[in-house]
Amino acid sequence: MSVLERYEPLIDDVEAFSAACERPLPAAVRVNTIKTTIERAQAALAEADIPAEQTDWNPGLFILPDTSAGGNWPYVHGWLHGQEEVSAIPARVVDPQPGEAVWDCCAAPGSKTTQLAALMDDTGRLVATDNNMGRVSALRSNAERLGVTNLAITIEDSRNHSLKPFGGEEYDRTLVDVPCSCEGTIRKNPDVLEEWSYEHVEGTAGVQKGILKRAVQATREGGTVVYSTCTFAPEENEAVLDHVHDAESCQMVDFDLELDSRPGVTEWQDERFDESVTKAKRIYPHLNDTGGFFCAKLEVTG
Amino acid sequence: MSDTSTRFDRLPATDAERTVEQRATRAEVLDWFDDRFGIEPSVFEEHTFWERGAGKIWAFYGDMDSPVDIEGLGMTVLRTRQEHWKPTLEAVQRFGDHATRNTIALSREQATAFMAGDDQTLAWDGDWGYLIVTHELAGEQEPLGVGLYTYDELQSVVPKGRRREL
Structure with a gap:
């Protein structure tokens, strides 16, 4: 059985799903509103004769059917950042407000981090954590290119994240965009399935649970935690939510998303999950002609 | 340190x-x-x-x-x-739109050479030293990076990692 076949019981139109997974994904760019406006970025792309299609659901996101994201004038000014459509979902679900304290606990290379900073108007405090020195260099470079100044970067295992350097203050909102099995990126990285193994899914799921637990603990009561992955595996999605729902003071909440999606699943193989995981959203490549994604919004209750 | x-x-x-x-x-x-x-x-x-x-x-x-x-x-x-x-180039891009002096506006062609890391001979009446380099993008002068002006020459000090052939 191929990796993707294991998810067929979850999918309503297997043929469309398989066909979409085969199609390469065009480049997409997000407008960096720290440095410019959507209108001016659009004008700069037009000036450079770069065809750009504004997405229906996110006016700051453009598909570039004919070209790559870099190597043009608006890019070198830091007005644009290469970021595929589904990657731009979770920061909008976090919905950070200017002046808030926000934690991005698996931050590098920083596409979502810099999007959070822009949504905060580069004010308040954004803490970005990653455990990999090389990837943190990429994060720092992206953040500087995009003009982010409200960002503090830590290298540590997010499961042991310390609030001490930040005066012990809990976060208003936290993004938990965890490392995962990444089948959802198959349209960008066709090789991703070659590295797939069930042992890796199991090991990764354990790490994901630990990170999400720490995120809930580090976020204030009434605050928001958003959990996202680019895998279809329920072991790394609903099972993680179910586990943390039982272990920590938090609940799943509804959220709006202007993209077609399917609810989280309550059954997978021999497992049963809490009914509230249906508030999570599964995005399959054939639904909106994007990559695959999973996103859930939690409210901290204690 | x-x-x-x-x-x-x-x-x-x-x-x-x-x-x-x-x-x-x-x-x-x-x-x-x-x-x-x-x-x-x-x-x-x-x-x-x-x-x-x-x-x-x-x-x-x-x-x-x-x-x-x-x-x-x-x-x-x-x-x-x-x-x-x-x-830094990043500071100039982020805060340079507030500058009122020691900024030099380049043509598109000159800006292309600048971003490639090339030095160029240019006339400049002002102070020598580090200048904010701008060029026109989407109808306005926008800060692009830092140049070092001495002896009729504008040196591009765009860091290697930020250079681009445009």
Whole structure:
């Protein structure tokens, strides 16, 4: 059985799903509103004769059917950042407000981090954590290119994240965009399935649970935690939510998303999950002609 | 202290509070941006300035207890502890739209050479030294990077990692 076949019981139109997974994904760019406006970025792309299609659901996101994201004038000014459509979902679900304290606990290379900073108007405090020195260099470079100044970067295992350097203050909102099995990126990285193994899914799921637990603990009561992955595996999605729902003071909440999606699943193989995981959203490549994604919004209750 | 240090020290407000001899003060940094480029101190009202290693200054929105051991705090904006302080390309792109002097507007062709890292012969009536390079994008002059003007020549000091053939 191929990796993707294991998810067929979850999918309503297997043929469309398989066909979409085969199609390469065009480049997409997000407008960096720290440095410019959507209108001016659009004008700069037009000036450079770069065809750009504004997405229906996110006016700051453009598909570039004919070209790559870099190597043009608006890019070198830091007005644009290469970021595929589904990657731009979770920061909008976090919905950070200017002046808030926000934690991005698996931050590098920083596409979502810099999007959070822009949504905060580069004010308040954004803490970005990653455990990999090389990837943190990429994060720092992206953040500087995009003009982010409200960002503090830590290298540590997010499961042991310390609030001490930040005066012990809990976060208003936290993004938990965890490392995962990444089948959802198959349209960008066709090789991703070659590295797939069930042992890796199991090991990764354990790490994901630990990170999400720490995120809930580090976020204030009434605050928001958003959990996202680019895998279809329920072991790394609903099972993680179910586990943390039982272990920590938090609940799943509804959220709006202007993209077609399917609810989280309550059954997978021999497992049963809490009914509230249906508030999570599964995005399959054939639904909106994007990559695959999973996103859930939690409210901290204690 | 080397550049690989992760210790950040907030700049002292003024000379009177200085404990590390060569460390720039906040007042000096604000004066420098104002004197050199006409960028008013109010632009940095919400930012604190930090030194990591010897001379590299970072601007961070908000504040922290100093010193702090961390991997990054805002963005690098300025190189001090040398005769001529040098702003970073990123600082110029982020704050350079507030500049009122020592900015040089390049044509598209000149901007292309500049971003490729090429030096070019250009006329300039103003001060020698580091200039904010701008060019027109989407109908307005936009800051692009830092050039060093001496002897009828504008040197591109775009860092290697930021150079592009456009």
